[in-house]
Amino acid sequence: MKKGTQNYINIHTESSPQKPFEMFKQIVKRTFKGEMFVGLWIVFREMIRFNIHTIQYPKEKLPLSPRYRAVHKLLRLIESGNERCIGCGLCEKICIANCIRMDTKIDENSRKVVTEYTINLGRCIYCGYCAEVCPELAIVHGDRYENVSEQRAHFVLKDDMLTPLDLLKQKEQKEYPGFGAISDEADKFIKKTPLAY
Amino acid sequence: MSDLAYIIETILKIVAVLTIFSALAGFATYFERKILAFMQRRLGPMHVGPYGVLQVLADGIKLFTKEDFIPQLAVKPIFKIAPVIAAATAFTALAAVPLFPEFEIFGHKVTPIISDINVGLLYVLGVMAIGMYAPLLAGMASANKWSLLGGARAVIQLLSFEVVTGLAVIAPLMMIGSLSLIEINNYQQGGIIDWIVWCQPVAFVLFLIAGFAETNRTPFDLLEHEAEVISGFATEYSGMRWGMFFIGEYANMITISFLVSIIFLGGFNDLWFIPGGLAIIIKVAFFIFFFLWARAAWPHVRPDQLMWLCWKVLMPIALLNIVVTGIVLM
Numbered sequence: 001m002k003k004g005t006q007n008y009i010n011i012h013t014e015s016s017p018q019k020p021f022e023m024f025k026q027i028v029k030r031t032f033k034g035e036m037f038v039g040l041w042i043v044f045r046e047m048i049r050f051n052i053h054t055i056q057y058p059k060e061k062l063p064l065s066p067r068y069r070a071v072h073k074l075l076r077l078i079e080s081g082n083e084r085c086i087g088c089g090l091c092e093k094i095c096i097a098n099c100i101r102m103d104t105k106i107d108e109n110s111r112k113v114v115t116e117y118t119i120n121l122g123r124c125i126y127c128g129y130c131a132e133v134c135p136e137l138a139i140v141h142g143d144r145y146e147n148v149s150e151q152r153a154h155f156v157l158k159d160d161m162l163t164p165l166d167l168l169k170q171k172e173q174k175e176y177p178g179f180g181a182i183s184d185e186a187d188k189f190i191k192k193t194p195l196a197y
Numbered sequence: 198m199s200d201l202a203y204i205i206e207t208i209l210k211i212v213a214v215l216t217i218f219s220a221l222a223g224f225a226t227y228f229e230r231k232i233l234a235f236m237q238r239r240l241g242p243m244h245v246g247p248y249g250v251l252q253v254l255a256d257g258i259k260l261f262t263k264e265d266f267i268p269q270l271a272v273k274p275i276f277k278i279a280p281v282i283a284a285a286t287a288f289t290a291l292a293a294v295p296l297f298p299e300f301e302i303f304g305h306k307v308t309p310i311i312s313d314i315n316v317g318l319l320y321v322l323g324v325m326a327i328g329m330y331a332p333l334l335a336g337m338a339s340a341n342k343w344s345l346l347g348g349a350r351a352v353i354q355l356l357s358f359e360v361v362t363g364l365a366v367i368a369p370l371m372m373i374g375s376l377s378l379i380e381i382n383n384y385q386q387g388g389i390i391d392w393i394v395w396c397q398p399v400a401f402v403l404f405l406i407a408g409f410a411e412t413n414r415t416p417f418d419l420l421e422h423e424a425e426v427i428s429g430f431a432t433e434y435s436g437m438r439w440g441m442f443f444i445g446e447y448a449n450m451i452t453i454s455f456l457v458s459i460i461f462l463g464g465f466n467d468l469w470f471i472p473g474g475l476a477i478i479i480k481v482a483f484f485i486f487f488f489l490w491a492r493a494a495w496p497h498v499r500p501d502q503l504m505w506l507c508w509k510v511l512m513p514i515a516l517l518n519i520v521v522t523g524i525v526l527m
Contacts, residue, residue: 039494043236054240
């Protein structure tokens with residue numbers, strides 16, 4: 001096709017009748033076509049089938065895809081229970097809504113630790129860049145989309161997002177399969193770095 | 198003594214009809230919501246009571262306790278009286294409709310009709326036609342453009358379809374020779390073959406179509422069509438005044454269902470093994486279901502199409518039907 005030309009498709013339309021007798025024929029045809037009864041039958045059939053699609057929301061919920069991007073979570077290392085976040089600040093840098101803020105310091109063991117970590121959910125557009133960029137799989141998107149609270153500040157502080165230690169002990173922290181997570185066969189693609197030679 | 202007994206009996210009948218049919222109108226809204234929901238693969242009201250049965254009660258409480266709002270520029274007395282006309286005419290029309298066959302209670306013969314007047318059908322249609330004043334006055338008194346448009350539509354629609362109703366029902370009346378609904382019912386005593394629908398199918402269809410138009414049900418629900426005129430004549434109404442329009446509409450629906458069943462489908466005569474009282478309940482229930490069914494299935498027509506249908510199609514057919522019936526009867 002040449003650039004700049006449009007590929008129009010003519011939809012076949014019934015030619016409208018011109019002569020009075022043709023008009024009369026069309027009226028008769030439409031009158032006795034029984035289309036109204038087709039409509040009646042369709043709704044009646046659906047009533048008998050009783051294939052109800054309603055989800056009674058607070059009682060029932062739709063299953064979410066693992067790629068669903070709701071309120072963020074901060075994960076812990078499963079064996080030691082330490083925070084995964086190393087305070088690199090990549091999420092803060094990449095966030096296009098500028099809603100992530102973090103404070104870090106060097107602690108007594110000369111390790112960088114995160115003292116404050118907040119996400120302004122009023123600004124967050126849930127794009128998932130923070131989860132994608134995180135090198136440690138520390139910040140991920142959870143499945144908690146019902147963010148209703150008495151205070152706007154809830155959910156967004158570090159303590160609200162971090163997996164509590166007791167839940168970690170009960171093995172409640174699941175590895176994140178969604179946006180930004182490593183793929184299942186990631187081990188196969190690992191290559192030795194020059195340092196190992 | 199017998200006079201007193203007659204008066205007491207009549208008052209009891211009136212109270213029974215009023216209470217039962219108001220309750221039925223309420224439950225009709227529940228069934229309407231449920232059936233429409235099932236036909237659209239939804240569940241309908243589910244939360245108030247088991248399967249949402251008590252939704253009617255909740256709606257009633259809501260309507261009764263809502264603020265009775267009257268617009269500043271409305272003509273107040275007319276605005277207030279219009280819904281009363283809607284409900285009152287709907288119930289008054291039921292006075293001449295025989296609801297069930299005669300039965301005996303404590304050795305006393307009861308005829309379940311408030312007043313068997315010899316022009317019963319004329320009376321019923323006439324009173325239902327007076328109901329037209331309700332949307333007209335409501336629309337004109339509301340000081341609202343949508344109300345006015347809705348009221349105008351109500352008048353053209355109801356006035357036009359009165360003609361079709363009257364002409365359609367003349368043909369069966371010519372065969373029967375009486376306007377009393379009990380006489381019409383007794384004419385069809387000989388079982389299913391005697392039903393008038395077999396010799397007057399055209400009149401039956403015409404009367405049913407006009408019934409849809411006169412009760413403002415869906416193919417012809419122009420006067421309160423939301424996408425065009427918000428809620429038509431009822432736009433400015435709230436609370437129980439609005440509820441009375443609703444009760445009137447549903448009571449009219451039930452009346453039309455009774456009329457169609459009695460005139461064309463053998464009324465309350467025994468049907469095979471089914472006793473007459475049950476037979477008419479089944480027929481009326483079917484027609485009410487049909488009203489809801491049609492609402493789920495069919496889109497509504499434009500006002501000009503409605504007028505075209507009434508004056509250019511239905512009325513000539515009705516007239517032809519009368520002529521043909523007359524020729525056959527001669």
